[in-house]
Amino acid sequence: MQRIRIEDAGRHAGESVEIAGWLYNLRRSGKIAFPLLRDGTGIMQCVAVKSALPEELFETLRNLTQESSLILRGRIRAEQRAPGGYEMDVEGAEILQRVPESDPYPITPKEHGIEFLMDHRHLWLRSRRQHAVLRVRHEVIKGIRDYFDSHGFTLIDTPIFTPAACEGTTTLFEVNYFEDEKVFLTQSGQLYNEATAMAFGKVYCFGPTFRAEKSKTRRHLTEFWMVEPEMAYATLEDVKQAAEELIVFVIGRVLENRRRELETLERDVSRLEAVRAPFPRMSYDEAVALLKKKGSAIEWGGDFGGTDETLISEEFSSPVMVDRYPAAVKAFYFEPDPERPEVVLGVDILAPEGYGEIVGGGQRIHDLSLLLRRLEEHNLPRDAFNWYLDLRKFGSVPHGGFGMGVERFVAWMCGLEHIRETIAFPRMLYRTRP
Numbered sequence: 001m002q003r004i005r006i007e008d009a010g011r012h013a014g015e016s017v018e019i020a021g022w023l024y025n026l027r028r029s030g031k032i033a034f035p036l037l038r039d040g041t042g043i044m045q046c047v048a049v050k051s052a053l054p055e056e057l058f059e060t061l062r063n064l065t066q067e068s069s070l071i072l073r074g075r076i077r078a079e080q081r082a083p084g085g086y087e088m089d090v091e092g093a094e095i096l097q098r099v100p101e102s103d104p105y106p107i108t109p110k111e112h113g114i115e116f117l118m119d120h121r122h123l124w125l126r127s128r129r130q131h132a133v134l135r136v137r138h139e140v141i142k143g144i145r146d147y148f149d150s151h152g153f154t155l156i157d158t159p160i161f162t163p164a165a166c167e168g169t170t171t172l173f174e175v176n177y178f179e180d181e182k183v184f185l186t187q188s189g190q191l192y193n194e195a196t197a198m199a200f201g202k203v204y205c206f207g208p209t210f211r212a213e214k215s216k217t218r219r220h221l222t223e224f225w226m227v228e229p230e231m232a233y234a235t236l237e238d239v240k241q242a243a244e245e246l247i248v249f250v251i252g253r254v255l256e257n258r259r260r261e262l263e264t265l266e267r268d269v270s271r272l273e274a275v276r277a278p279f280p281r282m283s284y285d286e287a288v289a290l291l292k293k294k295g296s297a298i299e300w301g302g303d304f305g306g307t308d309e310t311l312i313s314e315e316f317s318s319p320v321m322v323d324r325y326p327a328a329v330k331a332f333y334f335e336p337d338p339e340r341p342e343v344v345l346g347v348d349i350l351a352p353e354g355y356g357e358i359v360g361g362g363q364r365i366h367d368l369s370l371l372l373r374r375l376e377e378h379n380l381p382r383d384a385f386n387w388y389l390d391l392r393k394f395g396s397v398p399h400g401g402f403g404m405g406v407e408r409f410v411a412w413m414c415g416l417e418h419i420r421e422t423i424a425f426p427r428m429l430y431r432t433r434p
Ligand code: 4AD
Pocket: 166, 167, 187, 188, 189, 190, 211, 219, 220, 221, 222, 224, 226, 228, 229, 357, 358, 359, 360, 361, 362, 401, 402, 403, 404, 405, 406, 407, 408
C-alpha cells in the first residue's frame, strides 16, 4: 500500500493509502472514533467505524492515547468540513508505541503556562501552532537563500570562533580555546564578509550569531540566525535597495507557500500584503523629531529603544528605513557621511506592527587612516584587526552590506508576541534547556 503525506492527500482522493504518524487527538463515541493523525506535514481527521473494523482493532483505536505512534490505512475522501479538506476512512492500523496512561503525554489540549511549555519545548514543537511557525521559518530561510542565489551572490560561510569583536566588546561570549588562548563566539560574519566580498564581489553568509547582552526583551535571543550580504563597490543606497528587494521577495514567498500556516496562526495576512516597495525612508534626525512629537523622551544622539522603534514604525504599513545615525551609537566600521561626519552611512529597517529592527547595515569605512583612528577610539586591539586593515591597503573600494535576523523576521511574518517561538530551541538569558 502506498504511503502518502497528509499535505499530499488531495492527490489521492478515492485511493486506499497509509499514513505514518502520531495521534494528535481523539474524539469518540461507542460506535465511532475520530483519531486526528499528524504526520509532520499536516493533521488529518480519520474515521474509524466499529462495524467496519475487527472488534479488537476498533477498541485499540478507540482507547489510544495522545501522541502514540501509529500507521493508519484507509481510503481518502474529500470532506469540505474537514480542516485540510480530506478525511480518511480507516481500514486498518498498526500501533508502534502506545503512550501508557500511567505516564501520559504532558502537553494536553488544555492551556499551559509559557514556562511549562518552554521546559517541554522538545514536545511542544509537535503542536499545531509551533509547527506552523517553524514551517514559516523554513520558508523564510529558503526565500532568503533563493533571493541571493539568483542575484549573483556567492555563499561564503564565516567562522563562529573569532578573535575579536565586531559589534562591540561588551556583548561577547568568551570561550576557552586551547592552551591559554581565548576566542569569542561570533556576533556577526561581517568583517570576514568584507574580505570575501573583495574576492567574490557579492557574497553572503548565513549562520548562527551570538549576543551576550543581558537583555530580557521579547526581541532578544542570545543565539540567533542572521543572513549577511556584503557587496564590493556599493554605497548606502545600494545596501538599502538590496534589503528592500530581499524583504519584498521573502514576504512574497511566505504568502505564496505558507497560507495555511498563516491561517493556523490567525495572522492578518492583509498586513503582509500591504507591504510595498519603495519603503518609506527617513533620516535619524527626522526620526528623532517624529519621536519627540509623539512624546518620546529621546534626545538627539541617543539610540532608539524598543518603544521608540514601535512609535516610528506604527506610522507606516511597510517597513521604514532610518539612516544616518550619530557615529557614537553605531559600531566602529561605519563610513561617515562626507557632508556631516558626525553621522554615519548606516541604515536600520524597522518592521511594521511593532516588530522592531529587522535589518541593520550600511556602508563601511574604506580609508585606512580613518579606520585606524576608529579602532583606537573604540579601544579595539589592532593586532586582531591586522588582516582587516589589509583590505584597506590592497584595492580598497567603497563597500557595504547588512544583516537581517531570521527570528525577528519570522516573528513579524507570524504575528508573534515573542521571538522565543521562532526557533526550535531558543537560547535566552534564563533559558538554555532543553
Ligand atoms: O544590527 P546588528 O547588530 O548588525 C550587525 O551585526 C551587522 N554586523 C550586520 C551587517 O551589516 N552585516 O544585527 C543585525 C540584525 C538586526 O537588525 C536584527 O534583525 C538581528 O540582526 N538581531 C537579533 N535578533 C535576535 N536577537 C538578537 N539579540 C539580535 N541582535 C540583532
